[in-house]
Amino acid sequence: EVQLVGSGGDSVRPGGSLRLSCVASGFTFSSYEMNWVRQAPGKGLEWVAYIRSSGTKTLYADSVKGRFTISRDNAKNSLYLQMSRLGAEDTAVYYCARFSRLGNYFDYWGQGTLVTVSS
Amino acid sequence: SYVLTQSPSMSVAPGQTARITCGGDNIGSKNVHWYQQKPGQAPVLVVFNESDRPSGIPERFSGSKSGNTATLTISRVEAGDEADYCCQVWVSDSDHLVFFGGGTKLTVL
Numbered sequence: 275e276v277q278l279v280g281s282g283g284d285s286v287r288p289g290g291s292l293r294l295s296c297v298a299s300g301f302t303f304s305s306y307e308m309n310w311v312r313q314a315p316g317k318g319l320e321w322v323a324y325i326r327s328s329g330t331k332t333l334y335a336d337s338v339k340g341r342f343t344i345s346r347d348n349a350k351n352s353l354y355l356q357m358s359r360l361g362a363e364d365t366a367v368y369y370c371a372r373f374s375r376l377g378n379y380f381d382y383w384g385q386g387t388l389v390t391v392s393s
Numbered sequence: 394s395y396v397l398t399q400s401p402s403m404s405v406a407p408g409q410t411a412r413i414t415c416g417g418d419n420i421g422s423k424n425v426h427w428y429q430q431k432p433g434q435a436p437v438l439v440v441f442n443e444s445d446r447p448s449g450i451p452e453r454f455s456g457s458k459s460g461n462t463a464t465l466t467i468s469r470v471e472a473g474d475e476a477d478y479c480c481q482v483w484v485s486d487s488d489h490l491v492f493f494g495g496g497t498k499l500t501v502l
Contacts, residue, residue, distance in 0.1 A: 309491070311491075318479060318493055318494070318495045318496045319428075319430075319436065319479055319481075319493040319496070320493065321490065321491035321492070321493065324490050324491075333490055369435055369436075374441070376441075377424060377426075377441060377442055377483075378424065378483030378485075378490070378491070379424075379426035379438060379441045379442075379481060379483070380426075380428070380436070380438060380481075381438055381441075381447065383435040383436055383437075384435065385435055386435055
Protein backbone atom coordinates (compact mmCIF):
# COMPACT_ATOMS: atom_id res chain seq x y z
CA GLU A 275 0.00 0.00 0.00
CA VAL A 276 1.33 3.41 -0.99
CA GLN A 277 1.74 5.72 1.98
CA LEU A 278 3.04 9.26 2.30
CA VAL A 279 3.40 10.49 5.86
CA GLY A 280 4.14 14.15 6.29
CA SER A 281 5.47 15.78 9.43
CA GLY A 282 7.22 18.85 10.74
CA GLY A 283 4.40 21.35 10.72
CA ASP A 284 4.43 23.82 13.59
CA SER A 285 3.62 27.34 14.67
CA VAL A 286 6.41 29.78 13.87
CA ARG A 287 7.02 33.51 14.03
CA PRO A 288 7.18 35.63 10.88
CA GLY A 289 10.65 35.52 9.42
CA GLY A 290 11.28 32.09 10.89
CA SER A 291 12.21 28.80 9.29
CA LEU A 292 10.83 25.30 9.29
CA ARG A 293 11.62 21.97 7.66
CA LEU A 294 8.88 19.61 6.56
CA SER A 295 9.43 15.91 5.92
CA CYS A 296 7.50 13.25 4.08
CA VAL A 297 8.32 9.57 4.39
CA ALA A 298 7.20 7.30 1.59
CA SER A 299 6.47 3.58 1.68
CA GLY A 300 4.79 0.96 -0.46
CA PHE A 301 6.48 1.94 -3.71
CA THR A 302 9.92 2.55 -5.23
CA PHE A 303 10.36 6.14 -4.07
CA SER A 304 13.46 6.76 -6.19
CA SER A 305 11.44 6.19 -9.38
CA TYR A 306 8.89 8.94 -8.83
CA GLU A 307 8.79 12.70 -9.18
CA MET A 308 7.47 14.34 -6.04
CA ASN A 309 5.83 17.62 -5.13
CA TRP A 310 4.66 19.79 -2.29
CA VAL A 311 1.19 21.31 -2.54
CA ARG A 312 -0.33 23.63 0.05
CA GLN A 313 -3.77 24.82 1.03
CA ALA A 314 -4.35 27.97 3.04
CA PRO A 315 -7.31 27.91 5.45
CA GLY A 316 -10.55 28.04 3.49
CA LYS A 317 -8.71 28.34 0.19
CA GLY A 318 -7.93 26.15 -2.80
CA LEU A 319 -4.90 24.06 -3.58
CA GLU A 320 -1.62 25.73 -4.58
CA TRP A 321 1.33 23.88 -6.08
CA VAL A 322 4.54 24.80 -4.25
CA ALA A 323 7.49 22.79 -5.53
CA TYR A 324 8.58 19.84 -7.68
CA ILE A 325 11.60 17.56 -7.64
CA ARG A 326 12.70 15.04 -10.23
CA SER A 327 13.08 11.42 -9.16
CA SER A 328 16.86 11.73 -9.17
CA GLY A 329 16.76 15.05 -7.37
CA THR A 330 18.64 16.76 -10.20
CA LYS A 331 15.87 19.17 -11.13
CA THR A 332 13.65 21.33 -8.95
CA LEU A 333 10.97 23.90 -9.75
CA TYR A 334 9.09 26.34 -7.56
CA ALA A 335 6.03 28.52 -7.55
CA ASP A 336 6.89 32.20 -7.79
CA SER A 337 5.36 32.76 -4.34
CA VAL A 338 8.08 30.66 -2.66
CA LYS A 339 11.01 30.91 -5.05
CA GLY A 340 14.19 31.90 -3.21
CA ARG A 341 12.69 31.08 0.21
CA PHE A 342 11.79 27.38 -0.02
CA THR A 343 14.00 24.46 -1.02
CA ILE A 344 12.70 21.03 -1.97
CA SER A 345 15.03 18.06 -1.62
CA ARG A 346 14.93 14.31 -1.26
CA ASP A 347 16.93 11.42 0.13
CA ASN A 348 16.12 8.36 -1.92
CA ALA A 349 18.08 6.13 0.44
CA LYS A 350 15.71 7.18 3.22
CA ASN A 351 12.56 7.30 1.07
CA SER A 352 12.12 10.85 2.22
CA LEU A 353 11.08 14.18 0.75
CA TYR A 354 11.79 17.51 2.40
CA LEU A 355 10.75 21.13 2.20
CA GLN A 356 13.03 23.67 3.84
CA MET A 357 11.11 26.89 4.36
CA SER A 358 12.69 30.19 5.35
CA ARG A 359 11.63 33.83 5.70
CA LEU A 360 8.14 32.63 6.47
CA GLY A 361 5.26 35.06 6.33
CA ALA A 362 1.59 34.94 7.26
CA GLU A 363 0.80 34.10 3.64
CA ASP A 364 2.61 30.78 4.09
CA THR A 365 0.12 29.59 6.69
CA ALA A 366 -1.37 26.44 5.20
CA VAL A 367 -1.65 22.70 5.29
CA TYR A 368 1.27 21.31 3.31
CA TYR A 369 0.79 18.06 1.41
CA CYS A 370 3.45 15.92 -0.18
CA ALA A 371 2.10 14.42 -3.38
CA ARG A 372 3.39 11.89 -5.86
CA PHE A 373 3.33 12.53 -9.60
CA SER A 374 1.94 9.57 -11.47
CA ARG A 375 4.30 7.96 -13.96
CA LEU A 376 1.37 7.76 -16.42
CA GLY A 377 0.79 11.47 -16.59
CA ASN A 378 1.30 14.76 -14.82
CA TYR A 379 -1.22 14.39 -12.07
CA PHE A 380 -1.04 13.53 -8.38
CA ASP A 381 -2.01 9.93 -7.76
CA TYR A 382 -1.19 9.80 -4.04
CA TRP A 383 -1.17 12.45 -1.35
CA GLY A 384 0.11 12.60 2.19
CA GLN A 385 -2.24 13.47 5.02
CA GLY A 386 -0.94 17.02 5.28
CA THR A 387 0.96 18.90 7.96
CA LEU A 388 -0.10 22.32 9.26
CA VAL A 389 2.21 25.31 9.22
CA THR A 390 1.01 28.41 11.08
CA VAL A 391 2.95 31.64 10.81
CA SER A 392 1.90 34.11 13.45
CA SER A 393 3.38 36.56 15.90
CA SER B 394 0.65 32.04 -15.34
CA TYR B 395 -2.42 30.03 -16.25
CA VAL B 396 -5.91 30.48 -14.82
CA LEU B 397 -8.48 27.73 -14.35
CA THR B 398 -11.96 29.01 -13.57
CA GLN B 399 -14.53 27.09 -11.54
CA SER B 400 -17.83 28.15 -10.06
CA PRO B 401 -17.42 28.40 -6.27
CA SER B 402 -20.43 26.28 -5.44
CA MET B 403 -23.31 24.24 -6.69
CA SER B 404 -26.04 22.12 -5.17
CA VAL B 405 -27.88 19.06 -6.40
CA ALA B 406 -30.49 16.69 -5.03
CA PRO B 407 -29.65 13.05 -4.37
CA GLY B 408 -30.06 10.90 -7.45
CA GLN B 409 -29.59 13.83 -9.82
CA THR B 410 -26.57 14.64 -11.99
CA ALA B 411 -23.92 17.19 -11.06
CA ARG B 412 -21.83 18.80 -13.76
CA ILE B 413 -18.82 20.73 -12.49
CA THR B 414 -16.99 22.83 -15.04
CA CYS B 415 -13.41 24.07 -15.34
CA GLY B 416 -12.55 26.72 -17.89
CA GLY B 417 -9.16 27.73 -19.17
CA ASP B 418 -7.55 29.31 -22.19
CA ASN B 419 -6.61 26.65 -24.74
CA ILE B 420 -7.51 23.95 -22.22
CA GLY B 421 -8.18 21.70 -25.18
CA SER B 422 -4.45 21.23 -25.59
CA LYS B 423 -3.91 20.18 -21.98
CA ASN B 424 -4.76 17.09 -19.98
CA VAL B 425 -7.23 17.89 -17.21
CA HIS B 426 -7.41 16.02 -13.92
CA TRP B 427 -9.97 16.18 -11.12
CA TYR B 428 -9.70 15.78 -7.36
CA GLN B 429 -12.29 15.34 -4.64
CA GLN B 430 -11.56 16.78 -1.20
CA LYS B 431 -13.69 16.29 1.87
CA PRO B 432 -13.29 18.49 4.96
CA GLY B 433 -10.13 17.73 6.89
CA GLN B 434 -8.90 15.21 4.35
CA ALA B 435 -6.29 15.14 1.62
CA PRO B 436 -7.45 15.40 -1.99
CA VAL B 437 -8.29 12.21 -3.83
CA LEU B 438 -7.86 11.77 -7.59
CA VAL B 439 -11.21 10.91 -9.19
CA VAL B 440 -10.56 11.49 -12.90
CA PHE B 441 -7.28 11.79 -14.82
CA ASN B 442 -6.52 12.64 -18.43
CA GLU B 443 -10.00 14.10 -18.91
CA SER B 444 -11.97 10.89 -18.64
CA ASP B 445 -10.03 8.04 -17.03
CA ARG B 446 -10.89 6.80 -13.56
CA PRO B 447 -8.44 5.41 -11.01
CA SER B 448 -9.27 2.03 -9.60
CA GLY B 449 -11.81 2.26 -6.82
CA ILE B 450 -13.56 5.36 -8.17
CA PRO B 451 -17.21 4.61 -9.06
CA GLU B 452 -18.34 4.72 -12.68
CA ARG B 453 -20.71 7.50 -11.62
CA PHE B 454 -17.71 9.83 -11.94
CA SER B 455 -16.82 10.77 -15.50
CA GLY B 456 -14.99 13.53 -17.28
CA SER B 457 -15.14 15.26 -20.64
CA LYS B 458 -13.82 18.29 -22.43
CA SER B 459 -15.19 20.57 -25.14
CA GLY B 460 -13.73 23.79 -26.40
CA ASN B 461 -12.25 25.75 -23.50
CA THR B 462 -14.17 23.86 -20.82
CA ALA B 463 -13.59 20.57 -19.03
CA THR B 464 -16.47 18.97 -17.13
CA LEU B 465 -16.62 16.51 -14.26
CA THR B 466 -19.96 14.72 -14.24
CA ILE B 467 -21.25 12.89 -11.20
CA SER B 468 -24.29 10.76 -11.98
CA ARG B 469 -26.81 9.55 -9.43
CA VAL B 470 -25.35 11.84 -6.79
CA GLU B 471 -25.16 10.45 -3.26
CA ALA B 472 -24.82 12.22 0.06
CA GLY B 473 -21.24 10.97 0.31
CA ASP B 474 -20.31 12.91 -2.84
CA GLU B 475 -20.61 16.20 -0.95
CA ALA B 476 -17.13 17.67 -1.19
CA ASP B 477 -14.91 20.21 -2.93
CA TYR B 478 -13.93 19.32 -6.48
CA CYS B 479 -10.87 20.83 -8.09
CA CYS B 480 -9.44 20.62 -11.59
CA GLN B 481 -5.73 20.58 -12.39
CA VAL B 482 -3.53 20.93 -15.45
CA TRP B 483 0.18 20.63 -16.11
CA VAL B 484 1.90 23.31 -18.16
CA SER B 485 5.00 21.88 -19.76
CA ASP B 486 6.48 25.05 -21.18
CA SER B 487 6.74 26.84 -17.88
CA ASP B 488 8.77 26.69 -14.71
CA HIS B 489 5.47 26.81 -12.87
CA LEU B 490 4.38 23.28 -13.57
CA VAL B 491 0.97 22.81 -12.05
CA PHE B 492 -2.16 24.91 -11.89
CA PHE B 493 -5.32 24.22 -9.92
CA GLY B 494 -8.78 25.60 -10.31
CA GLY B 495 -10.25 27.39 -7.32
CA GLY B 496 -12.52 24.46 -6.54
CA THR B 497 -16.28 23.94 -6.56
CA LYS B 498 -18.10 23.09 -3.35
CA LEU B 499 -20.76 20.50 -4.15
CA THR B 500 -23.66 20.42 -1.73
CA VAL B 501 -26.07 17.50 -1.79
CA LEU B 502 -29.47 18.79 -0.78
